[in-house]
Amino acid sequence: MTVDAPQAPPFDAAAESQARMRPGRPLVPSGTIAGRALVVVIAILTFLAALTASGAQLVANASAEWRSSIAREVTIQVRPQARTDVEAAVARAATLARSARGVESVRVFSKGESERLLEPWLGSGLDLVELPVPRLIVVKLTGEAASADLATLKEALRRDVAGASLDDHRLWVERLATMAGGVILVGLVVLALVIAAAALAIGFATRGALAGAKDIVEVLHFVGADDIFIAREFQLRFLRLGLKGGLIGGGAAALFLALAGWLAASLRASPGGNEVEALFGTFQIGWSGYGAIGAVVALVAAVTALVSRETVRRQLRSMA
Amino acid sequence: MVRFENVGLRYGMGPEVLKDISFEIEPRSFQFLTGPSGAGKTTLLRLILLALRPTRGLVTVFGQDTSRIDKGELTALRRRMGIVFQDFRLLDHLTTYENVALPLRVQGKDEASYRAEVVDLLKFVGLGERMHVLPPVLSGGEKQRAAIARALITRPDLLLADEPTGNVDPSLARRLLRLFVELHHFGTAVVIATHDLALMDQIGARRLVLGDRQLHIDD
Ligand SMILES: Nc1ncnc2c1ncn2[C@@H]1O[C@H](COP(=O)(O)OP(=O)(O)OP(=O)(O)O)[C@@H](O)[C@H]1O
Numbered sequence A: 001m002t003v004d005a006p007q008a009p010p011f012d013a014a015a016e017s018q019a020r021m022r023p024g025r026p027l028v029p030s031g032t033i034a035g036r037a038l039v040v041v042i043a044i045l046t047f048l049a050a051l052t053a054s055g056a057q058l059v060a061n062a063s064a065e066w067r068s069s070i071a072r073e074v075t076i077q078v079r080p081q082a083r084t085d086v087e088a089a090v091a092r093a094a095t096l097a098r099s100a101r102g103v104e105s106v107r108v109f110s111k112g113e114s115e116r117l118l119e120p121w122l123g124s125g126l127d128l129v130e131l132p133v134p135r136l137i138v139v140k141l142t143g144e145a146a147s148a149d150l151a152t153l154k155e156a157l158r159r160d161v162a163g164a165s166l167d168d169h170r171l172w173v174e175r176l177a178t179m180a181g182g183v184i185l186v187g188l189v190v191l192a193l194v195i196a197a198a199a200l201a202i203g204f205a206t207r208g209a210l211a212g213a214k215d216i217v218e219v220l221h222f223v224g225a226d227d228i229f230i231a232r233e234f235q236l237r238f239l240r241l242g243l244k245g246g247l248i249g250g251g252a253a254a255l256f257l258a259l260a261g262w263l264a265a266s267l268r269a270s271p272g273g274n275e276v277e278a279l280f281g282t283f284q285i286g287w288s289g290y291g292a293i294g295a296v297v298a299l300v301a302a303v304t305a306l307v308s309r310e311t312v313r314r315q316l317r318s319m320a
Numbered sequence B: 001m002v003r004f005e006n007v008g009l010r011y012g013m014g015p016e017v018l019k020d021i022s023f024e025i026e027p028r029s030f031q032f033l034t035g036p037s038g039a040g041k042t043t044l045l046r047l048i049l050l051a052l053r054p055t056r057g058l059v060t061v062f063g064q065d066t067s068r069i070d071k072g073e074l075t076a077l078r079r080r081m082g083i084v085f086q087d088f089r090l091l092d093h094l095t096t097y098e099n100v101a102l103p104l105r106v107q108g109k110d111e112a113s114y115r116a117e118v119v120d121l122l123k124f125v126g127l128g129e130r131m132h133v134l135p136p137v138l139s140g141g142e143k144q145r146a147a148i149a150r151a152l153i154t155r156p157d158l159l160l161a162d163e164p165t166g167n168v169d170p171s172l173a174r175r176l177l178r179l180f181v182e183l184h185h186f187g188t189a190v191v192i193a194t195h196d197l198a199l200m201d202q203i204g205a206r207r208l209v210l211g212d213r214q215l216h217i218d219d
């Protein structure tokens, strides 16, 4: 209002406001203890959710890797039989395999190679000449096992080559798939629980903040603020808190995984590393893992915004 | 503009604070609301600004029956009123400037459009040098002036001021009264609740006198 002062006001001598007003200072006081507690809670929950999500991602990737490499291979085992020539039996089996439909390549493990395969279990320096070491033929398929005509091959082997058997790893593949699926399902359930806990925490915090700011809300109503305006102020504050907690938790999870990856890499360089790699793949979470973390942070922020908005609206409706 | 018809009010199960009150406030009018402490001045103002609902009778504000009013309409009515609370009701975490600008800000106005006006008004009420401090460090009189500035900034159609000069010296009280009179000349209906006889004697305005739960009008 432009008031033409009838006389110069005696109070204000200079006081020109060159100081730019800080625009949009929150109308709801921030930096309260409850706010900080909420950030910590959300950070912890996000951390757990992000680890769960990227863990599930890791298992999904590893199991897909195992399955595709295992499924594209079958092995023929030829056990030495009394009074027969193993070499001849192996050669016959290899010929049969080569002529089967859907086979890409056939590799026969020599006697030496077969023995070497047993070394980790039996130790070196053992003379295996007298032992009937089974011989292996690795058959690479052009596609998945299902597409090759393995039944015919199996039948032919059984009929023509004594001591030969075909293993298509199907049992393994199925078990792996079930196990990986189970792990992923558990991961999703944990994720859902964590998100639900976060939603509850935010709901309680919002309700508490509103109750604590009752006087402020009342004044805002008196000076002509509508519920949408007030709700936006509260939402903005809680969105900020939620994002802060989410980013801290997500960042910590990313850091944790990067550290784990580095640890795994250095483990792989040491003896025994091969087993770790065989189990977990390269333990590289890679971009998809970080993507999962980002998605969790985004989800937490979205849940924060939604829950605080609904809580505020419902609460304001009950205030005059 | 404001119309009370046989209004009665009690707080909870307590005794009736106001009983059978009937009066009208005309647009562009100027009146004092007076009476001893505890007579119900604040209560009556709270009825006008719809912070309280009457237990009996009819309250009409800006031509609207307040017994059936929705939240949107309530907000619209409040935007046409300026209110100076007896206990100021400034927001302690906002500066004086931000407190005074609050009624404009909650209407979603751009700060650039009102900054100069707010600064001018703050200077006029003598808070030019105190505009960037928080209310807790203001003196009682300074808080009062900030509260008045907040009520005036939107140039409301109706100004309700509850003891607006209770904390200032007589010369400042006169200056603030002039401010209200000036606002009145701009077209605002003004209701000033006070028991300061010296203040009321300065201008011959209508007096609504509360006493013994009843209202007497001295025109
Ligand atoms: N929220 C409340 N609950 C119960 N009783 C109340 C409430 N507010 C006020 N009263 C009572 O209503 C009566 C009128 O109070 P009110 O505040 O309206 O008086 P007032 O005229 O403004 O007094 P003052 O000049 O001291 O400000 C008083 O007896 C008071 O105790």
Ligand SMILES: [Mg+2]
Binding pocket: B041, B042, B043, B086, B162
């Ligand atoms: Mg009072």
